[in-house]
Amino acid sequence: MAGKQTVVDSVLAQNQTDEPKFKSTHVENAELVEIDEGLLLASNENKLDLKEFRQKPEEILKNLARDATQVLFNSLWQLPVEKVEGHFLIKLPEIKTWLPREKPVPKKKAVTKWQEYAKVKGILNTKKSRMVWDEASKEYKPRWGYKRANDDTKDWLIEVPVNADPMEDQFAKKKTAKKERVAKNELQRLRNIARSQKSKVPGVGLTPTEQPSKEHLEKALAIAHKSTASIGKFTDRLPKEKPSKYTGKKRKFEPSIGNLKSEKEKQLKILDIHSKKIPKIDVTKAANRALRQEEEERSKAAEKKSRKTPKKQRGKKASLGLGKSGGKIRKGGGNKKTRGKRRM
Amino acid sequence: MFSKKNTTRPFEDQSSVEFFTSKADSSLFMFGSHSKKRPHNLVIGRLFDNQVLDMAEFGIEKFASMQEFKARLYTASGIKPCLIFSGEFFEENDENKRIKNLLIDFFRGATVEKISLSGLEHVINISAVNGKIYIRSYRVLMKKSGSKTPRVELEAMGPFLDLSLRRTRLASDDLFKRALKKAALAKAKKKKNISHDALGNKLGRIHMTTQNFGKLQARKLKGLKRKAPVDKAEKKQTKEGNKRKKVTDADSEM
Numbered sequence: 252m253a254g255k256q257t258v259v260d261s262v263l264a265q266n267q268t269d270e271p272k273f274k275s276t277h278v279e280n281a282e283l284v285e286i287d288e289g290l291l292l293a294s295n296e297n298k299l300d301l302k303e304f305r306q307k308p309e310e311i312l313k314n315l316a317r318d319a320t321q322v323l324f325n326s327l328w329q330l331p332v333e334k335v336e337g338h339f340l341i342k343l344p345e346i347k348t349w350l351p352r353e354k355p356v357p358k359k360k361a362v363t364k365w366q367e368y369a370k371v372k373g374i375l376n377t378k379k380s381r382m383v384w385d386e387a388s389k390e391y392k393p394r395w396g397y398k399r400a401n402d403d404t405k406d407w408l409i410e411v412p413v414n415a416d417p418m419e420d421q422f423a424k425k426k427t428a429k430k431e432r433v434a435k436n437e438l439q440r441l442r443n444i445a446r447s448q449k450s451k452v453p454g455v456g457l458t459p460t461e462q463p464s465k466e467h468l469e470k471a472l473a474i475a476h477k478s479t480a481s482i483g484k485f486t487d488r489l490p491k492e493k494p495s496k497y498t499g500k501k502r503k504f505e506p507s508i509g510n511l512k513s514e515k516e517k518q519l520k521i522l523d524i525h526s527k528k529i530p531k532i533d534v535t536k537a538a539n540r541a542l543r544q545e546e547e548e549r550s551k552a553a554e555k556k557s558r559k560t561p562k563k564q565r566g567k568k569a570s571l572g573l574g575k576s577g578g579k580i581r582k583g584g585g586n587k588k589t590r591g592k593r594r595m
Numbered sequence: 596m597f598s599k600k601n602t603t604r605p606f607e608d609q610s611s612v613e614f615f616t617s618k619a620d621s622s623l624f625m626f627g628s629h630s631k632k633r634p635h636n637l638v639i640g641r642l643f644d645n646q647v648l649d650m651a652e653f654g655i656e657k658f659a660s661m662q663e664f665k666a667r668l669y670t671a672s673g674i675k676p677c678l679i680f681s682g683e684f685f686e687e688n689d690e691n692k693r694i695k696n697l698l699i700d701f702f703r704g705a706t707v708e709k710i711s712l713s714g715l716e717h718v719i720n721i722s723a724v725n726g727k728i729y730i731r732s733y734r735v736l737m738k739k740s741g742s743k744t745p746r747v748e749l750e751a752m753g754p755f756l757d758l759s760l761r762r763t764r765l766a767s768d769d770l771f772k773r774a775l776k777k778a779a780l781a782k783a784k785k786k787k788n789i790s791h792d793a794l795g796n797k798l799g800r801i802h803m804t805t806q807n808f809g810k811l812q813a814r815k816l817k818g819l820k821r822k823a824p825v826d827k828a829e830k831k832q833t834k835e836g837n838k839r840k841k842v843t844d845a846d847s848e849m
Contacts, residue, residue: 260742260743260744272741273738273739273740273741273746274738274740274746275740275741275746276740276742276744276745276746276747290678290699290703291675291676291677291678291703291710291715292677292678292679292680292699292703293677293678293679293680294679294680294681294685294695295679295680295681295682296681296682296683296685296686297681297683298682298683299681299682299722299724301724301725304724304725308724308729309751312720312722312729312731313720313731313733313749313751315679315681315720315722316679316681316718316720316722316731316733316749317747317748317749319679319681319720320677320679320718320735320747320749321746321747323677323679324715324744324745324747325744327712327715328712328743328744328745332712333709338711338712338713338714339711339712339713340709340710340711340712341709341710341712342708342709343707343708343709343710348696348699349696349775350696350699350700350775351641351643351648351696351700351771351774351775352643352774352775352776352777353622353642353643354622354643354644355643355644355773355774355776356776356777356778357778
């Protein structure tokens with residue numbers, strides 16, 4: 252189509268040269284103008300005649316611009332036209348020139364904790380069909396949601412499990428279990444968002460467990476103590492109750508005015524230490540280091556004695572008893588420290 | 596908006612430019628200043644990721660505002676201009692190519708998918724001759740040419756600027772390459788049961804329940820009617836015979 256159009260245009264243009272009623276759209280050296288229709292851009296790398304340019308610069312610039320614009324328009328008019336509300340619209344092609352972007356390429360969505368775990372374990376998603384056969388109604392129904400197949404929430408009768416308390420409401424139990432699952436899921440969703448934003452991940456607090464441990468109970472008690480409007484300030488304590496491990500310690504500052512004597516003592520003590528410059532000795536650390544050194548020396552000596560097989564033969568062959576001399580073979584086990592101890 | 600007289604020198608310290616552009620959320624900036632050392636100074640630059648990517652400093656040697664042109668042929672503001680670059684200067688080396696790229700980015704206007712042909716009325720001509728850059732802006736006048744494509748004539752609209760290139764601060768190739776990176780386009784979701792043929796027609800496949808041909812309503816014809824029991828049928832036939840006679844009589848009278 253476009254090819255035909257150009258032929259028609261050129262024929263028409265030729266006609267005009269015969270009778271110059273209109274000026275033509277033909278431009279000389281049109282091939283030299285590079286065009287990027289998407290940007291409405293035409294660039295012409297031709298060298299200018301400097302001498303001519305000095306004489307009448309404005310005219311030359313205008314003529315250059317006119318010719319380039321004409322070439323651009325000639326190619327724009329070849330693009331497919333669409334008429335919308337009396338206006339002729341052309342669809343611009345993709346931009347050929349490479350232009351930098353304003354913002355960096357958006358980052359990939361952060362993986363959730365489960366996705367991370369699944370990747371490590373190599374767990375792949377298996378696609379499940381949306382519709383499932385429902386035995387009761389003998390037809391296909393959605394796997395979940397409204398009017399789902401094998402819907403256990405619609406049960407009008409639930410069998411009481413053997414070990415369960417007979418007075419327990421099984422319907423209520425099911426309902427609360429569902430609520431807890433939903434809450435847990437929501438919590439995990441929020442934690443994933445916090446993780447992806449690298450902000451502090453909130454603690455889970457206490458999740459209900461089947462058989463709470465002693466520690467769990469202590470934690471629960473500490474939280475319950477604090478869960479009042481006044482953050483546990485007026486909560487009654489039991490007689491002889493120990494302070495909880497799970498409540499944080501409060502910072503306490505020395506009074507800014509008052510006991511001058513104790514303050515003086517403290518300052519003097521600091522000065523004293525600094526003036527003596529005696530490094531603090533960690534007795535246990537030093538003792539441990541000495542012991543280890545001794546041990547190492549002893550083990551080295553023992554090894555030297557036992558090494559009768561040539562160095563090359565040590566290893567697998569020696570351990571299999573293929574060596575010429577059935578020397579002492581070190582029986583591995585434990586780490587370096589324990590090995591030494593056993594030998595003693 | 597920013598009424599305080601802050602000392603802003605884009606080439607010495609980019610931080611203030613970066614701050615202002617981040618406040619306005621714009622990636623392009625133009626900064627004009629005048630000093631003894633650098634009279635009539637104009638800095639054009641662009642940013643990537645809120646940091647200055649490219650910057651070029653020009654000295655304005657000659658300026659003609661829009662008011663100075665007699666033919667007050669103003670275009671609507673915000674119109675997408677046609678850009679014309681001429682002169683071998685812009686292809687000489689990588690630095691000049693980058694300056695051309697910067698100027699394209701600065702003047703190109705909004706990115707549009709479609710454009711009205713009658714809306715092409717503004718041309719910005721940027722040409723480099725003899726070490727100077729001439730920015731000229733013209734109004735397009737479309738004349739009859741006898742063919743579909745119009746004959747283009749230009750009328751000076753202004754502003755006109757004669758610029759000389761001063762300092763440049765262009766991004767390293769590494770950073771520029773990063774800025775050119777294109778996001779993997781979100782894959783268009785495949786639409787089921789829709790296809791297009793060579794003629795551009797859209798074809799769809801529809802799934803329906805099986806049709807019950809027993810209830811199919813065909814054209815009603817007397818001959819296809821179920822036969823009634825015999826005794827009633829005789830009566831009917833006589834009636835129908837009478838009717839036909841009447842009709843024939845009426846026809847003959849006419």
